[in-house]
Amino acid sequence: MLKSILREPLIHFLVLGGLLFAAWNWLAPQESAGSQEEVITLDQARLDHLQTLWTAQWKRDPSPGDLKAIIDRHLRQEVFYREALRMGLDKEDDIIRTRLAQKMEAVSSDLSMLMRPPTEEQLRAFHAARPDLFTLPQAYAFRQVLYLPAEADDEALDATLASLQGGGEVPPGQRGKLAVPTDWALTPAQALENSFGGGFAESLSELPVGIWSGPVRSGLGLHLVLVTENQPEHLAPFDEVRDFVARQYEYYTVLDAQEQMFRELLDRYEVRFEAEGVPDAVRQEYARP
Amino acid sequence: MTRPNFLPLIGLSALLASTATGALAQATEADAPTNPLKEAYFGEQHVHTGVSMDAFIGGSRLTPDDAYRFAKGEEIMVNGSLHKIKRPLDFVAVTDHSEFMGEAYSLMTEGAPGYDDEIAVAFRTAPDLETALGLYGKYVLTPLAGGGDPHPPFFQGEEAIKTTWQKNFEATEKHYEPGTFSTIHAYEWTSAPGGSNQHRNVFFRDTNVPEMPFSSNEGADPEMLWSWMQTQRDDGKKVFAIPHNSNESKGLLFAEASLTGVPIGQEYAETRASMEPLIEMMQVKGNSEVVPNFWPNDEFADFENAVSIQRFNGRGFVKENFVRYGLGRGIKYNADLGVNPFKYGFVGGTDSHNGTPSNVEEDNFAVGSHGYADQTAEIRSTSVLEGEMLISDVNPGALTAVWAESNTRGAIWDSMLAKETFATSGPRMKVRVFAGQGFAESYDSYDAMVTDGYAKGVPMGGDYTGTEAPQFLVWAMKDPIGPNLDRIQIIKGWYEDGEMKDTIYDVVASGDRLQADGSVTPVDAPINMETGEFDAEKGDPELMTVWTDPDWNPDVEAFYYVRVLQLPTARWTLYDELREGVSYPEDVKRELVERAWASPIWHEVN
Numbered sequence: 001m002l003k004s005i006l007r008e009p010l011i012h013f014l015v016l017g018g019l020l021f022a023a024w025n026w027l028a029p030q031e032s033a034g035s036q037e038e039v040i041t042l043d044q045a046r047l048d049h050l051q052t053l054w055t056a057q058w059k060r061d062p063s064p065g066d067l068k069a070i071i072d073r074h075l076r077q078e079v080f081y082r083e084a085l086r087m088g089l090d091k092e093d094d095i096i097r098t099r100l101a102q103k104m105e106a107v108s109s110d111l112s113m114l115m116r117p118p119t120e121e122q123l124r125a126f127h128a129a130r131p132d133l134f135t136l137p138q139a140y141a142f143r144q145v146l147y148l149p150a151e152a153d154d155e156a157l158d159a160t161l162a163s164l165q166g167g168g169e170v171p172p173g174q175r176g177k178l179a180v181p182t183d184w185a186l187t188p189a190q191a192l193e194n195s196f197g198g199g200f201a202e203s204l205s206e207l208p209v210g211i212w213s214g215p216v217r218s219g220l221g222l223h224l225v226l227v228t229e230n231q232p233e234h235l236a237p238f239d240e241v242r243d244f245v246a247r248q249y250e251y252y253t254v255l256d257a258q259e260q261m262f263r264e265l266l267d268r269y270e271v272r273f274e275a276e277g278v279p280d281a282v283r284q285e286y287a288r289p
Numbered sequence: 290m291t292r293p294n295f296l297p298l299i300g301l302s303a304l305l306a307s308t309a310t311g312a313l314a315q316a317t318e319a320d321a322p323t324n325p326l327k328e329a330y331f332g333e334q335h336v337h338t339g340v341s342m343d344a345f346i347g348g349s350r351l352t353p354d355d356a357y358r359f360a361k362g363e364e365i366m367v368n369g370s371l372h373k374i375k376r377p378l379d380f381v382a383v384t385d386h387s388e389f390m391g392e393a394y395s396l397m398t399e400g401a402p403g404y405d406d407e408i409a410v411a412f413r414t415a416p417d418l419e420t421a422l423g424l425y426g427k428y429v430l431t432p433l434a435g436g437g438d439p440h441p442p443f444f445q446g447e448e449a450i451k452t453t454w455q456k457n458f459e460a461t462e463k464h465y466e467p468g469t470f471s472t473i474h475a476y477e478w479t480s481a482p483g484g485s486n487q488h489r490n491v492f493f494r495d496t497n498v499p500e501m502p503f504s505s506n507e508g509a510d511p512e513m514l515w516s517w518m519q520t521q522r523d524d525g526k527k528v529f530a531i532p533h534n535s536n537e538s539k540g541l542l543f544a545e546a547s548l549t550g551v552p553i554g555q556e557y558a559e560t561r562a563s564m565e566p567l568i569e570m571m572q573v574k575g576n577s578e579v580v581p582n583f584w585p586n587d588e589f590a591d592f593e594n595a596v597s598i599q600r601f602n603g604r605g606f607v608k609e610n611f612v613r614y615g616l617g618r619g620i621k622y623n624a625d626l627g628v629n630p631f632k633y634g635f636v637g638g639t640d641s642h643n644g645t646p647s648n649v650e651e652d653n654f655a656v657g658s659h660g661y662a663d664q665t666a667e668i669r670s671t672s673v674l675e676g677e678m679l680i681s682d683v684n685p686g687a688l689t690a691v692w693a694e695s696n697t698r699g700a701i702w703d704s705m706l707a708k709e710t711f712a713t714s715g716p717r718m719k720v721r722v723f724a725g726q727g728f729a730e731s732y733d734s735y736d737a738m739v740t741d742g743y744a745k746g747v748p749m750g751g752d753y754t755g756t757e758a759p760q761f762l763v764w765a766m767k768d769p770i771g772p773n774l775d776r777i778q779i780i781k782g783w784y785e786d787g788e789m790k791d792t793i794y795d796v797v798a799s800g801d802r803l804q805a806d807g808s809v810t811p812v813d814a815p816i817n818m819e820t821g822e823f824d825a826e827k828g829d830p831e832l833m834t835v836w837t838d839p840d841w842n843p844d845v846e847a848f849y850y851v852r853v854l855q856l857p858t859a860r861w862t863l864y865d866e867l868r869e870g871v872s873y874p875e876d877v878k879r880e881l882v883e884r885a886w887a888s889p890i891w892h893e894v895n
Contacts (some may be wrong), residue, residue, distance in 0.1 A: 053400055058448055059455055076784065098414055099405060106399060148830055172733060178766045178831050179719065179735045194376045197769035219769045220830045255366060 038080050042071065050074055064244055077089050118249055126249045127238045133248050136236045137188040139142050140204050141229035143185065146177040147215070153223040157215050163211040178220055186229055196220060205230070298812045303837075308404065309795060318697040321468030323773045323791040326739045332380035332645035333360065334475070334689050335490055335533065335572060335638030339476075341427040342389030343527060344642035345396055346412050346421050347660030351644030352397075353457050357464035357472060360646040368654045369750035374648055375770075376717070378693075380471035380701050381646045384490045385457060386479045387502035388433070391449035392441060392644060394504045398452075406443030416663040418668070422675045424882060430676050433481045434602070437505040451501050471698045474498050476528070478514050480505035482548065483574055484602035485509055486537035489565070489640075491518070494527035494702040503850070510548045512557070515564045529706055532568035535578040537598055540609035543618045543631055558630035559623055566704060568633035570612060570712040570886050571687035572640040574598065574677060580887065583608040587793060587881060589778075590723035593714065594658065597679040617782040617789035620846040623893060626785050634708025634750045634888030635850070637687025639813060648716035649685045651823065651881075654861035658686065658878060681877045685697040685861055688713045692721070708750025711851075713885040716768035722851045726892040728835045729761040738764060740831070749851070750888040758841035759892065764833040765853040765885070772856035773828025774799055775812050775882070779836060781848035786823050796836040799829035814856045816880050821859035821867055828856045843894070854882050 050070050062070060090096050118126075127134055144166070147157060170182055182197070189201040196199060197219020207213050207227045215222035224230050238245065271286040325532035337344040340354050351359075359365045395403030396412055403409055408428070417423040421543050431456040432439045454476075461472045474493040481487060483727055488509065491502065518528050535542040546552045558601070570578055575595025583606075584590045599605045608614050612633070619631030640833065641648060641658040648658065657663030662672060663680045672680045690711050693704040711720045721739065725746020734740035742748065742762050753759045767774050776798035782791035795809045802810040816826035838849070863879035873879075 059452055095405075095407060095410055097408060102413075176735050193770065197768050197771070217773070218766070219825075234512065 035066060038082070040082075042074065047071070047075075080205075097148040104261075118211050118246065118253075122240055123249055124241065126252075127241075127245045130252070131235055133252075134236050134241060134245065136231075136234055138201075138205070138233045139188045139229075139231045140184070140192065140201070140227055141186040141231075142184050142204065143182055143226040143228065144173045145178075145182065146180055146218075146221050146247075147223070148176065148177070148221040152215070156217065157222065157224065158256070161212060161214065164224060165227070180220065186231060196223075227234050294472060299769050300755055303852045312602040318695075318699055321697045321700075323694045323695040323700075326692060326743075327704075328696070329690045329693055329711075330379035330471075330693055330696050330702070331688055331690050331717050332378045332471070332703075332747060333381075333638060333648075333895075334382045334473075334492070334531065335384050335477075335569060336381070336644065336646040337385055337477070337640070337642045338383060338644035340383075340385040340390065340393040340457060340644060340791065341399060342386065342392045342412070342414050343425060344385075344660065345393065345646070346410075346425045346429065347662060348414060348415070348421065348664070349644050349660050350397075350644055351458035353385070353644075354463065355808070356383050356644045356646055357470075357684055359644065359648075361464070361470060361546060361708065364872070365645070365736035366643055370656055372645065374645075375650055375653060377470075380473065382473035382475035382490070382492060382696075383457060383461065383646075384475045384477040385455075387450075387504035388439065388479050388506055389429075390457075390476075390502070390504075391444050391446065391745060394449040394453045395443050401449075402445045403449075405522075406441075408441050409443045411883045413481055418672070423812065433479060433505075434484050434849050435482050435509065438732075446730065447501065451786050454500075454502055454633060456497075462496065465698060467695075467697045469696060471696055471701050472851070473698055474500045475881050478503060478505060480509040482509055482513070483539070484537035484604060485533040485541045486604075486669045487532070487541065487548075488534060489514060489529060489530040490569075490693060491533050492702060492705070494699060497526050507514070512547055512560070515560050517566055519560075529567075529843050530565050531567045532565060533572060533640065534574055534577065535568065535612060535615060536575050536595065536606070536610050537604045538610055539604055539606040542613035545607055548564065553622065553626075553630065555626045555628055556624050558628035561630040562628060562632055564873050566632075566634055566708050567710065567888075568612060568615070568631075568637050568689075569638050570635045571684075571714055573683055573686045574640060574674075574684070575684070575823070576687075576714070577610070579611050579613050582606070583611065584613065584791075589884070592881065592884070593684045595678050595682040595684075596610050596681045598677065601676050602677065613780065613782065613791060616788075616848045616850075617791060618785045620848060620891070620893075621789055624846055629891070629893075632891065633709050634705075635707070635712040635886045636689040636710055637712030637714070637886075639686030641647045641686060642745075644883055647686070647688055649688055651685060651715065651859060651861045652820060652864050654685045654864070658683065658823075663690040666865040666871045670866060670871040671832050680865065681862060681873050685715060688715055688717070688721070690717075700767060708888040709748050711749065711885050711887040714881075714883045716771045716855065716883050718768045718771070718774070718853055718855060718885050720749075720764060720765045720851060720885050720887045721761040721763070722749045722887045722890065724751070724759045724849070725762070726755050726757055728758055728760050730835055731833070735764075738762070747890060749890060751890055753849075753890050753892045756843065758838050759849070759890075761836045761838075761849065761851075761890075763836060763851055764831070765851075766831045767828075771883070772814070772823040772825065772858060774832050775814075775828055775832070775854040775856055776809055776854045777805075777832050778854070779849055780847050780852060781838065781840075781847055783845050785845050787840075794836070797832045797834035799832060800827065816857050816859050816863075818863070818879065819867075821863050824856055825859045843866045845892075846894055849892075850887040852886075853885040853887075855884065857882055886888045 053061060054070055100270055192201040198217055200218035203216040204227060207225055209227050209230050212224055212226045214224040216225050270288060273283055323396055336356060338351050338353050339349045340346045355365050360381040362380040364371050364373040372377060394683055395401050412424055415424055431437045461474050465472045465711050476491055478489045478491055499521055503514060521528050533733060547557060576593040579587055579590045582588045597823045605663045615631045619629040624631035642660060643658055659674055662674050663669045669680045674680055691701050692709045693700040693702040709721055723742035723746035727745045747753060763777055765774060765777055777796050779794045779796050798809045812827055814827040816823050857880045860878050860881045862877050
């Protein structure tokens with residue numbers, strides 16, 4: 001009978017399990033000590049956090065049933081989590097490695113989010129540090145009269161120019177030509193180039209302010225132009241673009257934070273490539289200075 | 290007083306536009322400036338963000354919020370590079386797939402149920418194209434083609450779908466600036482039974498949208514979508530749908546029978562006509578107008594046909610795939626049933642899966658349109674868009690323009706419903722068409738021409754009801770930063786003696802090249818193959834004419850649509866070669882003739 005019992009697979013399993021458990025206790029006694037007394041605390045802060053997460057995800061407050069599920073799930077997760085750690089299941093598992101690495105990346109994003117809302121000083125400093133983002137481009141305000149290439153003979157242009165310079169009106173046939181307005185409020189050069197083409201915006205820089213002049217070539221034809229304002233490129237005053245600065249600050253802080261944290265953490269390590277086939281560019285990128 | 294699209298506010302850089310945001314954020318639709326003569330507003334009606342699971346797997350992490358910012362001209366991190374379009378858009382609809390919205394919630398919301406599922410993690414961490422493609426095939430293509438579970442195991446159910454839809458809604462609301470930048474609540478219903486593309490984008494007029502979008506998981510037959518849309522309409526919601534990629538429909542988009550095999554009857558035709566005012570003419574995955582083998586007499590038919598589509602999924606080209614056929618089939622149905630189910634106006638889109646609306650500029654196609662698949666020139670020069678086509682056959686996509694009285698969601702939606710729209714293959718040329726009687730040969734001003742057009746005719750998308758041969762008042766202007774125009778054509782299709790026929794008239798050409806016999810001397814304006822520059826001298830910046838159909842028969846049903854051709858420009862492949870040092874196979878095109886297609890005007894016999 002003993003023999004037949006010894007042949008039972010279930011018994012093998014139990015015995016093996018028992019041996020493993022004993023070995024584990026022997027190998028890692030410091031961790032198992034006191035495990036009976038280990039406490040799982042669900043304090044108010046933790047519960048609030050869980051509830052907030054839930055609400056953010058489902059866009060409503062949890063019902064009492066939901067609350068029970070939230071707490072159940074938390075306790076189950078905590079118990080399994082602690083046991084998994086105790087058994088070392090976190091070691092050399094690709095999913096867990098990936099998740100932890102992601103969490104770390106997320107932390108670097110979170111760090112930047114935690115800074116929100118940024119202080120006035122931070123925004124002003126960012127505004128000053130990134131003139132590339134906050135420089136108002138060269139802009140012009142002007143009136144224009146368009147002649148299509150086919151109708152743009154010198155005589156007609158000269159005559160119209162003289163008339164305009166003498167205070168004459170824009171000829172009726174040339175108003176709103178090609179649906180392009182005659183009057184243009186202050187507009188950045190790039191936007192003008194997109195609307196006129198052919199180097200028009202750059203040509204405006206050479207025109208006098210306050211006098212009808214031209215013709216100036218564009219992608220559409222030839223223009224007589226009265227530049228009424230020529231506003232050079234300049235850094236937009238902080239107070240006028242504060243909201244935009246805040247938006248850009250948020251965007252670039254998130255972008256920068258991850259890269260910066262990676263670089264800082266990387267400095268704590270020396271990277272050695274022992275594998276073959278690693279491109280030189282990669283070797284150099286991770287080489288210590 | 291005209292308030293043209295050129296007005297500085299519209300063309301402003303992102304920076305200036307955003308400085309104006311403070312004031313404009315308060316603006317309502319009622320406060321937006323209006324112009325009774327209408328403006329052409331340029332926009333995107335078909336773009337996916339990371340919320341679309343196929344886009345997510347392919348590497349896209351941008352959100353609808355990012356997409357709207359990109360559309361406004363801001364520089365955004367796209368697939369690892371900062372990128373922006375040259376000109377901000379006037380309007381955008383983000384059209385993420387309803388099929389995967391629940392999955393998007395688990396994939397993109399850290400800590401959400403399902404976030405740590407093994408497959409979700411694999412989606413998120415796919416390090417390269419190959420891995421992404423394996424996942425894409427298994428979890429997107431197969432379910433869409435009707436095989437296997439529509440949801441991966443980490444799907445959390447209906448609440449997750451609602452949450453994502455709500456988040457998309459909020460982003461769409463957040464970025465709406467009436468008068469300056471319009472956003473439209475929309476999504477894509479994605480059904481591909483047997484690999485035949487039946488996809489539709491669904492558009493809502495206002496904030497009255499359903500709690501949850503209808504997906505092909507609930508109904509893979511367009512009739513089921515329309516039935517759901519009807520329920521929404523009965524509930525007071527305003528909604529229409531736009532099909533796309535008829536070129537991938539295996540002849541089923543302009544169908545002889547419903548998907549269930551019932552021959553198309555009056556009720557089907559009426560429903561479809563009511564639900565679908567527009568069709569997407571062109572996008573990243575090719576132009577659906579015509580192909581040369583079925584239209585050998587169209588000398589401009591060889592345009593972004595994406596012929597390698599035919600290598601995948603059995604999506605061979607048949608004549609029944611193409612829009613020009615569909616318009617003809619529509620008038621034949623009209624003659625037989627008294628209803629035209631395919632009375633389609635035209636829009637263009639990208640179907641970009643990068644979260645980058647209308648990234649359509651050939652010389653700015655740096656980050657591609659499909660994540661890892663076409664991320665860099667090196668990849669583009671050799672790669673395949675899995676299950677679809679060669680990347681060298683991809684194009685940056687097309688653009689929609691609407692003639693609307695104001696840049697507001699409602700006005701743009703109304704103009705789309707009325708089909709007063711045109712599509713372009715990317716550039717921002719403008720086209721106006723009116724059909725009527727008594728137009729002048731020329732006008733003192735643009736405003737006078739447009740006023741007369743509306744007074745004496747119907748605009749694009751309308752019905753000509755006169756008893757005389759219709760006169761077409763046609764006007765087009767070039768894209769200011771593009772080359773001049775070559776010519777304007779009118780494509781007429783009609784139904785006579787039991788046959789569908791079509792023909793092309795050149796109605797006006799630049800430089801007086803239109804001969805008395807109706808032919809046009811080709812314009813010799815090659816691009817510079819060393820720099821990609823176009824010829825800036827030839828062609829005309831503006832073309833205008835009044836054309837009368839010389840072959841009009843009052844008893845024959847017909848459609849007429851205008852096609853505007855510009856001078857040749859460099860294709861994105863040439864820019865890749867010149868800038869990135871890659872090389873494409875010899876048979877890949879390096880230049881193209883960009884164009885605009887105006888929605889048809891129909892003559893119906895009463």
